[in-house]
Every structure is written in C-alpha cells, then in structure tokens.
Amino acid sequence: MRIKSIEQVKNLANKNVLVRVDFNVPVKNGKVLDNYKIKKSLATIKFLVEKRAKVILVSHLGRPEGVDKKLSLKPVAAELGKFLQKNVKLFDVLDLKKTKTQIDKLFPSTVVMLENIRFVKGEPENSEKLAKELAGLAEIFVMDGFAVAHRHAASVTGIAKHLPAYAGLLLEEEIEGLNRSLQSPKKPFVVMLGGVKMETKIPVLKNLLKKANYILVGGGILSTYLWAKGYKVGGSLIDKNFKKEILRYCSKRKVILPVDVIVGTKDGKLARATEIKKLNLKNKELAVYDIGPRTIKLFSRYIKKANTLVWNGAMGYFEQHPYEYGTYSVARLLAARAKGRAFGITGGGETMEVLKKLHLIGDIDMASTGGGSMLEYLSGKKLPGIEVLKR
Numbered sequence: 001m002r003i004k005s006i007e008q009v010k011n012l013a014n015k016n017v018l019v020r021v022d023f024n025v026p027v028k029n030g031k032v033l034d035n036y037k038i039k040k041s042l043a044t045i046k047f048l049v050e051k052r053a054k055v056i057l058v059s060h061l062g063r064p065e066g067v068d069k070k071l072s073l074k075p076v077a078a079e080l081g082k083f084l085q086k087n088v089k090l091f092d093v094l095d096l097k098k099t100k101t102q103i104d105k106l107f108p109s110t111v112v113m114l115e116n117i118r119f120v121k122g123e124p125e126n127s128e129k130l131a132k133e134l135a136g137l138a139e140i141f142v143m144d145g146f147a148v149a150h151r152h153a154a155s156v157t158g159i160a161k162h163l164p165a166y167a168g169l170l171l172e173e174e175i176e177g178l179n180r181s182l183q184s185p186k187k188p189f190v191v192m193l194g195g196v197k198m199e200t201k202i203p204v205l206k207n208l209l210k211k212a213n214y215i216l217v218g219g220g221i222l223s224t225y226l227w228a229k230g231y232k233v234g235g236s237l238i239d240k241n242f243k244k245e246i247l248r249y250c251s252k253r254k255v256i257l258p259v260d261v262i263v264g265t266k267d268g269k270l271a272r273a274t275e276i277k278k279l280n281l282k283n284k285e286l287a288v289y290d291i292g293p294r295t296i297k298l299f300s301r302y303i304k305k306a307n308t309l310v311w312n313g314a315m316g317y318f319e320q321h322p323y324e325y326g327t328y329s330v331a332r333l334l335a336a337r338a339k340g341r342a343f344g345i346t347g348g349g350e351t352m353e354v355l356k357k358l359h360l361i362g363d364i365d366m367a368s369t370g371g372g373s374m375l376e377y378l379s380g381k382k383l384p385g386i387e388v389l390k391r
Contacts, residue, residue, distance in 0.1 A: 003175070003389040006044070006142050006166040012051035014108050018138035019044065019168060020155050020385075022145035022369060023059035023076045032079040034356070037147070037369050042083055044144045044168035045111060049084070052108035056091075056137055058155045059145070060118040067094070067119045077113045088113055093120055096133045103137055117155045124153055131158025144168025146175075147370040149385030150377075160388035167389050170369070175386065177366035178377050181310050181345055187213060190306035192299070192330055194219030195313025195350060198239035198246070200372065203379035204312070205249045216256045216299045218291045218315030218326060225250040225257070226279065226288070234263070234281030236288040256302060260292030268320045290316030291326035303333040309344040312351055312375065327354055335363035347374035 006012075021041045026033040048055045057080075062071040074090055081088040091099045093115040106112065117123050122130040131154040135141070141163040143149070148156050149171070159165070167175070181189070189212045195201055201221055208215060217225070223236040228243045250257065257276070264271035265285055273292040281287065291299070303309065311334055315326035331354050338344025346355060347368030355361045368374045373383060 003167045003172070003386060004165070005172055006047070006140075006168055009140065009166065012048060012053040012140070015053050015140055016056060016103055016138040017048055017053045017140045017142055018056045018058060018134065018159065018163070019048070019142040020145045020148070020159070021057050021059050022147040023057075023073065023080075024061055024147070025076060027061070027075050030075050032075055035079055036352070036356070036361075038076065038080055039083065040170050040369050041144055041168075044142065044170055045080075045084070047169060048142075049109045049111060053140075054103065054106045054108060055111040056103060057111065057113040058117050058134070059113070060123070060148075060155075061116050062118070064116065064118050066121075071116055071118075073113060073116050080111075080113070084111060086111065090115055093117060096137065100137050122154055124151075126152045126158050127154050128158065130154040132162055135159050135162035138163060141165045142168045143385055143389055144170050145385070146171050146368065147373055149370065149383040150373040150381075152384050156385045157388050165389050167386075171386070173366070174368055174370065174374075177345055177368070178374070180343060181308050182211060182378070185211065185308035186343065187308070188302075188306050189213050189308040190302050190310075191215045192303070192309070192311040192315075192334070193217050193221060193313055194315045194327070195348065196220035196237050198224060198242045200375045200379075201313065202242055202245050202249070203381070204375055206245075207380040208310070208378060209249060209252055209254055212254060212310075214254055214256050214302050216302060216330075217250065218258060218295075218330075219313050221246070221250070221313075222258055222261070222291070223288050226276070231276075232280045232282050233288055234286040235266075235284040236281070256298070258291045258295035259298060260294045261288045262290035262292055262316065262323060262326070263288055264323075266317075266320065268322055271322050288316075289320070289323040290318075293325075296326060296329045299330065300333050303330070303337055306337060307342045309334055309338060309342050310378070311344070311346045312348045312378070314350045314354065318350070318354060328358060331355055331358055331360055335360040338364050347371060
C-alpha cells in the first residue's frame with residue numbers, strides 16, 4: 001500500500017494545513033545549537049507556502065510535564081524564520097479556540113507554529129479530545145516528522161483520524177531511502193551496526209540478516225557477544241538480557257566480527273590494541289572501548305566493495321580520545337563510498353553527531369532525521385505515523 005503525498009492535493013490555496021514536524025533540537029541560552037532537522041523540513045514548508053496554504057506547524061521539544069519555559073519553541077520559531085526570511089509567530093497551544101480564531105485571520109502563505117505540544121496534557125497519551133481540538137485548527141494534516149512516526153501521539157496518529165492526512169516531502173524521502181535498502185538493495189549490501197542499546201539493535205540485526213550480504217558489528221553488540229562467548233571483558237558495557245539472541249545472530253556467517261579491539265580505562269589511559277583471541281580482562285577498571293586497527297582494515301574491505309550501505313551506532317566510546325578511531329574510520333569509509341558508487345544511509349543520535357563533527361553529512365545519500373524510528377523501520381516494524389497515511 002502506498003502512502004498519500006501532499007503533492008497529490010490539487011488546490012491548497014487558502015487552506016489551513018497542520019504539519020507535524022520534528023523540531024526537537026538542542027537549544028541553549030535561547031539559541032538553536034543544531035538546525036539540521038529544521039533545514040530538512042524546509043522542502044515541505046516551502047512547498048505549502050508556494051501553494052498559498054496557511055501553514056500551522058506542530059512540534060514538541062524535550063519531555064516537559066506541563067508548561068516549562070525552558071522548553072519553549074520560541075528559539076526554534078526564530079531559527080526557522082531566518083531560513084524562510086519571514087517572521088514565524090508562536091501561537092498558544094493551551095487555548096486552541098483562541099488560536100483557531102487567529103489562524104482563520106491569517107493570509108495565505110503565512111507560516112506559524114504552535115507552542116510545544118507536550119505542554120498540553122494528553123499529547124503522548126494520544127488523547128482523543130486533544131486530537132479533535134488540533135484537527136479543528138485545519139482542513140488538511142501533513143505528517144512530516146519521521147523521527148516521531150514510531151509514536152502513538154495526539155499530534156501524530158490522533159489528528160490523522162479526523163482530517164485528510166498526507167505525507168510531507170521529508171517523510172517521503174526517508175521512506176523511499178529506507179525502502180531502497182530494505183526492498184531492492186543493490187548488492188553487495190553491507191550494514192555497520194554499533195551502539196549500546198541491545199533492545200533496539202537486536203531486532204535490526206535479526207531482520208537485516210535476511211537481506212544484507214554482510215553485517216559489521218562493534219560497540220555494545222560486540223562486547224555483549226564476547227561476554228556471552230565466555231571472554232573476560234572487564235567493565236565493558238554488556239546486556240545480559242540478550243545472551244541467547246546475541247549468540248544466535250552473531251554466530252551467522254554474514255556477521256563479520258572484529259579481530260582486535262582497543263582496551264583501556266574510561267579516561268583513555270592504558271589504551272592498547274588486543275587481539276580478540278587474547279582478550280582476558282579480569283580487572284573491572286579495564287574495558288573494550290573500540291575496534292582495533294586490524295578490524296578497521298578488515299571492515300574497509302567490505303565497505304569499499306559495497307553498493308548499498310547502512311550505518312547505525314558507534315563502533316566504540318568515540319567521545320573519549322583515543323577511542324574515536326574506529327567510529328571515525330567507518331564514517332569516512334562510508335562517506336568515501338556513498339553518493340555515486342554506492343547508496344549510503346545513516347541515522348541515530350551518535351552516528352549523526354560523528355558525521356556532523358567530521359563534516360561528512362553532505363557526502364551521505366540519506367542521513368535520517370530519525371533514530372528510534374529508523375531502527376524500528378529497519379527491524380521490519382510498522383510505524384503508526386506512517387500507517388495512518390496509507391490508502
């Protein structure tokens with residue numbers, strides 16, 4: 001089943017269009033520190049402006065319980081205004097009747113934003129009452145926040161029950177990119193999987209084993225596997241709840257395991273390369289913090305031959321020198337191979353942080369705005385925020 005696109009709507013002029021975006025961005029001292037998600041939503045917003053719609057943006061910021069001025073979307077509205085070169089007013093979200101009156105008076109091509117939707121009780125619980133009130137502000141609903149598509153919330157799935165609902169341009173881009181890797185990947189299809197949250201990575205590992213040619217693993221997946229195999233891993237981050245699963249999936253021939261690792265103390269001292277077969281960390285002050293140089297060389301052979309690449313999760317504790325080399329190397333290898341020779345997709349908080357730090361986002365075909373939603377999509381789950389848009 002295909003999703004309905006906002007591009008299919010013939011007449012948007014003077015229509016009130018409610019757009020669920022994800023502007024949950026880092027803000028400090030009233031300034032947006034990372035505007036990547038805002039920039040990615042511009043295509044949809046500008047499309048609606050050009051069609052002379054009245055655009056009402058809905059987003060959350062943080063996880064407030066009630067009104068919290070520190071989590072106001074005012075700085076975000078100001079940042080968006082810079083890109084649109086127009087003033088983006090922030091409307092009251094606690095008095096939607098008053099806001100409806102204000103919206104009805106707007107001129108076509110105006111862009112406004114509701115204050116943090118999580119200031120309202122009932123948003124994360126998918127309140128039917130709140131969904132109806134939000135739907136009452138508009139004639140059309142556009143879902144463009146891929147990063148929240150895995151949530152059941154009043155402003156995500158709730159509104160779609162009460163208004164004609166369509167996908168925005170960003171949401172379409174994300175879905176098409178992920179489908180390209182899941183449904184018709186050009187072979188060889190290579191996945192790089194790291195990070196520490198086993199509950200999100202195990203389902204991805206399970207699903208992609210059916211589709212990928214090779215899966216290169218690092219991070220907590222590796223540490224947990226080594227522990228499960230009986231290695232002494234010291235104070236390494238492991239998840240004992242997934243012992244059976246990690247042994248089952250990481251023993252597959254498609255899974256390419258590191259041949260050496262970097263061990264040391266958390267502060268970066270005593271760092272040294274150790275072969276996996278010689279790993280024996282009895283001291284809890286020592287842990288596995290990165291993949292080693294021989295492993296980077298091994299992984300590079302697979303990445304350089306790939307025609308489809310997916311990367312999610314750091315290979316190690318990259319925040320602390322000298323444990324960044326494994327993750328940085330994977331990022332650079334991916335960027336060098338993507339955009340032309342191979343189709344490359346990345347996503348997730350840590351992964352995006354690294355790409356931004358190394359100024360490599362522009363070299364990736366699709367850097368997803370979603371972390372949890374990307375992982376759920378890759379694991380084969382149906383995302384509620386997308387399901388409500390299907391014909």
